[in-house]
Amino acid sequence: MATRDVVFSPKRQELYERNRYSPAIRSNGFLFVSGQVGSLEDGSPQQGLKAQVRQAFENLNAILAAAGCSFDDVVDVTVFMVDPASTFEEIWEVVPEYWGEAPHPTLTAVGVTWLYGYDFEIKVIAKLP
16 A cells, blocks of 8 residues: 555644544645645634634645645635535625635535534545646
């Protein structure tokens, strides 16, 4: 098996090691980023839905930057939302702050019942520059 080329964002490696997963893997010109939630450095949830969505994007952007990318390099996005029928509009008020200009990446949005104490998660694939 090939060695995984793991990317860690600053100050969060301990969190990933404690939870036993890689935040991102470089492979064949792409960056595959694990789902990012609105967690603070200690792993606890940011309070408030909009603040949690912003924190998830900040955590995502830190990983992208550590790999030499930005959200402009993202080609595919999957978001997970607890109770999307009641949270989608509030979440989508925040998303344009980070989404950039068209053309936008592809998107799959999934409604879930549980995200380990979080309300929003974002997972992406980016093309490495």
